[in-house]
Amino acid sequence: MDPLFKGTGLRRKLSIYLVLSLFLIVADYQIEAMQKVRSWLSVAVTPVQWVVDLPEQSWTWVHDRLQEREGLLGENRQLRAQLMLAEREVQKLASLTAENVRLRELLNSSQKLDEQVRATQLIGVNPDPFIHQIVINDGSQNDIRVGQAVLDQTGVMGQVTATSPFTSRVLLVTDANHAIPVQVNRTGLRSVAYGRGDYNQLELVDITQTEDIKVGDLLVSSGLGMRFPEGYPVAKVTLVERDPGREFTRVLAKPTARLSLSRQLLVVSTAHQQQQELVEEQ
Template structure:
């Protein structure tokens, strides 16, 4: 078989022949289906070469996409963590504000029920000495505070003012070992002296006879003796009564009703010049208003509770 081109055939002739052949093949492929099978077979044979030729590009794109995705995920993760911290901070702040609102409402109701004139104060410091139970409040001589003034929170009597400064005062708590207060059992009027023990969890009643009618659960209120604390303020609740301990008197311990370690807002009590009838009427009216507010709050919260139950 003779070769397609002789040795002396010029390059121009070869190029022309290949160009004509290519045009002819394109025309035949476009007009007829004769080369369809050949093209299909050629595509199958050349597919691995296409895949190998495109492999570096796909590897590079995959690595780049992986690095970009990792970077985006890390950035998104950091952003979500920051947003989570912000939301948690806001949630904590909201919980704090809600708790403060509850405490202030309780204090407001308590100040309405107190017969005497009061001013509200805020705790701003605690004595670091573990053997002394004293706190610092933000009311002082400029507000009319005086030494010996009773201090209470929304739950009961806390102590008395022992030092007055122009804009602050120091309060001695009822649990301090140097503090004592005359009390009486609210159930039967039995009188005793409640002394601080240095422990914020309980007081001790001094000189209670073995045969005294006192039992666990009795509420102790200020008796008004000594003219320092007005009568009728809750002081403590009896938690332990021990008879026959070998001591000349019974051992009686009581837990303070005031939240000595948790209260932030306090009331400083002034003497009241009103008559007993006027104070009784004012107390009854204050109690009625407090009950009415509680009923209104319960009515306002009822639809919300129903919706939560429905959900």
């Protein structure tokens, strides 16, 4: 118990405290010396106020830094997204440029021919490794007919074997069931190039030992059979193997068409095929 108020009641204590409080309040405003005391006390208490306010200031600083960091991270993510979009546009532009080059090459190749041509695009590949067949995005509704030749900008791809209203199937020259009449561009020697089920090989099986053919010779379509346009590149000879014990020379050739890469193609109708279509329409 406080000695000052020893033996006094609770009410008396409260009264004394109130009187002292009122006295200090009045003295603080009326007595000039008290203002100096208050100023000294404020100076003395200032470090305590700083210490008390330090946690809040620290938290505010950390909070502001975190918000700035989150803002910077968000801005960084946004910039990265914009960069990816820009890179995608650049890639798309490069793809469109390459596609335009391929289309110009196709146009140039079609100008070499007197036949009717139609630009088309590859949309599917037969997954069976033993069947070399592709699907194009034009069909009977676009006047695509069975037997028409299909070319890319570098050579003969194959021929149409089946059509539906909106798509067609094309058997590639390398399929084991495909054959195309060819001739050696250098000498005019005629033969037939058979598919071997290998995208990189065709075989000529009826070349005698005395025929003039050598590695590097260009094989072009001969036009015989009236399905493939005459004079279009088919393959280049890669192997000429003459064996005195055999009647025929073994000749292998690599297709000039980019069978596994080309997407923009041409469907060609020879003059004979166009005449047949006119007869059928009549």
